[in-house]
Structures are given as C-alpha cells and as structure tokens.
Amino acid sequence: MAERKKFMEIVREIKKWKEQRNALILAHLYQRPEIQDIADLLGDSLELSKKARDTEAEVIVFCGVWFMAETAKILNPRKTVLIPQPDAGCPMADMVTAADVLALRETYPDAAVVCYVNSSAAVKAVSDICCTSSNAVKVVQSLKEERVIFVPDRNLGHYISRFVKDKEIILFDGYCPVHQQISLADTQKMRRAHLDAALLVHPECPPEVLDGADFVGSTKQIIDYAAKSEKTAFVIGTEGGVLHRLQEICPEKQFYLLQEEILCPDMKKTTLSSVRDALAQRKHEVTLDPEVIEKASVSLERMLSLS
Numbered sequence: 182m183a184e185r186k187k188f189m190e191i192v193r194e195i196k197k198w199k200e201q202r203n204a205l206i207l208a209h210l211y212q213r214p215e216i217q218d219i220a221d222l223l224g225d226s227l228e229l230s231k232k233a234r235d236t237e238a239e240v241i242v243f244c245g246v247w248f249m250a251e252t253a254k255i256l257n258p259r260k261t262v263l264i265p266q267p268d269a270g271c272p273m274a275d276m277v278t279a280a281d282v283l284a285l286r287e288t289y290p291d292a293a294v295v296c297y298v299n300s301s302a303a304v305k306a307v308s309d310i311c312c313t314s315s316n317a318v319k320v321v322q323s324l325k326e327e328r329v330i331f332v333p334d335r336n337l338g339h340y341i342s343r344f345v346k347d348k349e350i351i352l353f354d355g356y357c358p359v360h361q362q363i364s365l366a367d368t369q370k371m372r373r374a375h376l377d378a379a380l381l382v383h384p385e386c387p388p389e390v391l392d393g394a395d396f397v398g399s400t401k402q403i404i405d406y407a408a409k410s411e412k413t414a415f416v417i418g419t420e421g422g423v424l425h426r427l428q429e430i431c432p433e434k435q436f437y438l439l440q441e442e443i444l445c446p447d448m449k450k451t452t453l454s455s456v457r458d459a460l461a462q463r464k465h466e467v468t469l470d471p472e473v474i475e476k477a478s479v480s481l482e483r484m485l486s487l488s
C-alpha cells in the first residue's frame with residue numbers, strides 16, 4: 182500500500198514537472214512497463230526519431246539508451262534533450278567507432294556507408310545514410326552505389342542482403358548481445374510447445390532464427406502484425422519489454438517469449454524516479470559538438486526523407 186502511494190506520488194510529480202517544463206516524454210518499447218505508461222509517445226527508433234524532429238515541446242525526455250537521446254538532439258538541436266539514465270548505453274552501438282568507418286571507406290572507396298541508428302553520433306557523422314530496423318531494406322535499395330558498407334549489426338546487414346541482390350553488402354562484425362543469444366534450438370522448442378502460434382522475430386536475431394520465423398520486423402512492426410493477425414497465439418523473439426504493449430492492445434491473445442527472459446539491462450535502467458529527477462533538476466542534458474550534429478543530421482535526414 183505504501184509502495185503504491187509512493188509510486189502514485191512520483192507519477193504526479195512527473196506530470197507536474199512535465200507541464201512546467203513544457204516537456205515531451207518519449208519511450209522505447211523495451212522500457213519498463215511503468216515508463217511506457219507515463220510516456221507521451223511509445224515507439225521504435227523510427228517513430229521516436231520522427232516525433233523528436235517534429236515536436237514543439239521545449240524539452241525532450243528520452244527514456245531509452247544513449248544513441249536514441251543523441252538522435253533526438255541531432256534532429257532537433259535547439260531543444261533541450263534529457264536522458265534520465267545517462268549510463269544507459271547500447272553494447273552494439275559501442276562496437277563500431279568513426280575510425281572503423283573511415284578505415285572501411287579507405288578500403289572500399291566506391292562504397293556507400295549505411296549505419297544502423299544503433300550507433301554513436303560520431304559514426305552517423307561519417308556515414309552516408311542512416312537506417313532503422315523498420316526501413317533498412319528500403320534504405321539500402323534506395324542507393325545508387327553497387328557496394329554498401331553496413332555498420333554495426335551483422336545480423337541486420339545479413340537480413341538486408343536477402344532482399345537486395347544487386348548490391349554487394351560488406352558487413353561489420355557487430356551484434357546485439359540480447360538478440361544474438363537467441364538460438365535455433367529456442368525456436369524449435371517453442372514451435373513444439375505452441376503448435377498454433379506464429380513466430381515473430383526481430384532482424385537483430387541470428388540468421389538461423391530468422392529462417393524459421395513467420396514474420397521478421399522491428400518492434401513496432403511485430404506489434405502491428407500481431408494486432409492485425411487472425412492468429413491468437415504468438416511466440417516473440419525480441420526484448421521482453423514489448424510484451425507490455427502487446428498485452429495492452431491485444432488482451433485476448435496469448436504471447437510467449439522465445440526464451441523465458443529476453444532482457445536488455447541498459448533499457449531497464451530508466452526508472453520513474455530518474456525521469457522525475459531529470460525533469461525536476463533539468464539534469465543529464467545531451468550535448469554534442471555542433472559540427473557532429475551538422476554532419477550526422479545529413480545521414481538521418483536522408484533516411485527520413487525516404488519515409
């Protein structure tokens with residue numbers, strides 16, 4: 182009871198500070214349920230990027246990981262962008278540096294560089310175009326170059342290569358530790374356990390997991406697929422935070438994770454208290470070198486102009 186009272190008090194404080202600061206709270210679908218519930222907009226990277234670019238709010242509070250808050254700042258540099266948990270990073274984004282991209286450019290001077298949005302601002306600044314898991318195939322198909330360097334996710338890059346046959350795709354060896362540990366054995370086990378369920382997976386999973394899936398898509402695309410499908414049971418191959426939204430919009434359907442727990446520790450760092458404190462104290466503001474913002478915005482805006 183006392184816990185509940187404290188919880189409600191923090192939610193009230195967040196609402197109060199949000200109004201006073203003219204703030205917008207954006208949250209990724211992998212965030213804790215209580216963070217998803219207080220967000221003004223919940224979405225995958227593409228949706229959140231568009232909202233960050235177009236908002237009239239003075240302050241953007243980004244409940245996600247570091248590269249997402251950076252993306253909001255790049256797309257709307259005049260706004261104050263706060264990240265409640267500045268130590269929430271992305272191990273995959275950290276696997277590639279701007280120096281890695283520049284070295285690849287030297288090796289393959291005729292290639293275009295496509296960076297997954299899960300990358301630092303510095304990497305975006307030396308790339309030609311950015312992509313998300315929603316639009317990666319479309320972005321690569323839009324390029325005139327016959328050779329494409331794709332960083333950092335080798336699994337997403339491999340997935341793109343299944344659809345883009347007229348280009349050579351040079352893969353970087355990065356991966357998401359959360360999706361990488363999902364295995365073919367998991368899909369076989371869950372297929373046997375839930376014979377009528379559809380298997381929906383994220384393209385950050387290894388290729389053999391994608392092979393056995395009924396649908397491959399971003400978190401938002403997985404949610405849309407489950408909502409529209411006539412099926413009533415689904416096995417989900419992505420971070421477990423997505424179940425909160427799935428159960429909310431499809432309460433009559435059954436959802437099972439491919440593994441008992443698929444959890445991104447960084448995505449779970451943000452708490453209601455950290456959101457309240459960031460708003461109340463205007464702390465953990467994202468600041469970036471103006472030159473990096475200018476260059477990185479070119480690759481992001483080029484992507485957004487396609488959708």
Ligand code: SF4
Nearest residue numbers: 271272273357359445
């Ligand atoms: S789920 Fe994977 S790609 Fe997403 S933030 Fe966590 S580590 Fe990075």
